[in-house]
Amino acid sequence: MAVLVIAESNGKTIDRGTLSAISAAMKIDDSVDLIIFDESQEVVNFAKKISGLKKVIFCKGALEGTLAENISPVVVDLSQNYSHILSSAGTFGKNIMPRIAALCDSQQISDISDIINEDTFVRPIYAGNALATIKSSDDKKFITVRATAFQAADINTGQAESEEGPKVEQYGKIEFSGRELSKSDRPELTAAKIVVSGGRGMGSGENFAILDSLADKLGAAVGASRAAVDAGYVPNDYQVGQTGKVVAPELYIAIGISGAIQHLAGMKDSKVIVAINKDEEAPIFQIADFGLVGDLFKIIPELTEKLD
């Protein structure tokens, strides 16, 4: 039976995590459809070009915010035609999928990092300090996918057909009233090829400016440890770690970060890790491919200047 992926979109494009969920879906079955809750033709056109998709179903009436209460009944109805329903394990998927799974009396499988076969999956538990291989006995499987564990589906060669799905009805007891998104010209943290992160060693929010310069030079996203967020240097959506975002870029540069287990859980799957810290005993050096001991306030400006 076919697989349905629920897209996260923003009126312009499809989220990178959704592209990973599509790749994961294709490992389960060749026949993969995508459902979009977005009025934008631009998003539908984008989706039709994603490689491997059979059909793009777009539903109108979801309104801003794409509330779980509104869209769940639509997915529940459509789920009759599918064996697996997937979404990425970002805050969007985490919010909607359990609601849909429970309405179908199915025990969801969260945040899978590997697929053994159509009913057996691997997922990190204890913040990635252990991996569990899980077999589901539910007829229909509801799954969220760890985006960093699957390659993004290719976005240029697809030729999916599109059709309009059921209209989304308003649930009524809840309303979307606004969003405050962090404004940045930089790539999104979980999609960036390079991430530059600062920790408590940065000393203040103002000092993050030197990371911004380095990030701009590298085309990188800026992240932070929980310690830096708790100290009020940067907002919570910068947070990389067990209680924040999970990233796996090509290059992760940890600056003034000691390397608490909680932080490592969010970045240890990065391809190359660089650590810059004045404390040579900092645990971060044990997992870093390249460590540089010294004063970050000297090293970072020098590094920024010497990169071309």
Add this chain to the structure above:
Amino acid sequence: MKILVPVKRVIDYNVKIRVNAEGSAVETNNVKMSMNPFDEIAVEEAVRLKEAGIAEEIIIVSIGDKGAQETIRTAFAMGGDRGVHILTDKNTEPLVVAKILKEIVVKENVDLVILGKQAIDDDSNQTGQMLAAILDWPQGTFASKLDIDGKKIKVVREIDGGLETLEMTIPAIITTDLRLNEPRYASLPNIMKAKRKEISEVNIDDLKIDTKNRLEVLKVSEPAIREGGRKVEDVDELIKMLKNEAGVI
């Protein structure tokens, strides 16, 4: 208003976890257990609502073996009023937990359930949303700020790109994110008082719900260990390594 706060007993977040010799689970024998940190935030929020005169009673519920009562008492010491202990030796999956919680919500006439957004053992992040689904209530997940005015709740929630605000009507489900509040330390007099608060014990088999798990754990393993530890002398060497050896810039 009556608030229900479910709490889960988990391995303390400071403990370095180990997979057992059989590779079937994480070792929990002789390991320090504590209340799931996100649940502490949920208890704290409920207590603050009571202190603000918005809530009248806070019911604490935990599902698990005898040890769960200790976790309920921890919540009592923070300000919970009375407890329900659903006794079972088995591990309960989020869907089963949601069904159990629904029974309690209906029986106790609960108006608001505040839950941790996820437990730090299995990291599922499902129970609150599932409970909202089967009660047909609105859900404010990953909350970082709550404003309650009569029957209206304004919830600011943490989303990937920043913050989002939703307005919903009570009854409702809230799940907590880290920045919602900073849980208090229980005072000694409150710890003493907690010992006298009432916990009613209910055997899971006495509930008329299907408690069968749907997921079978075939194996638990340690993740691959990352080999690091190499140091470079200066910025020039670092740039050279990143360019030539790693090829990432």
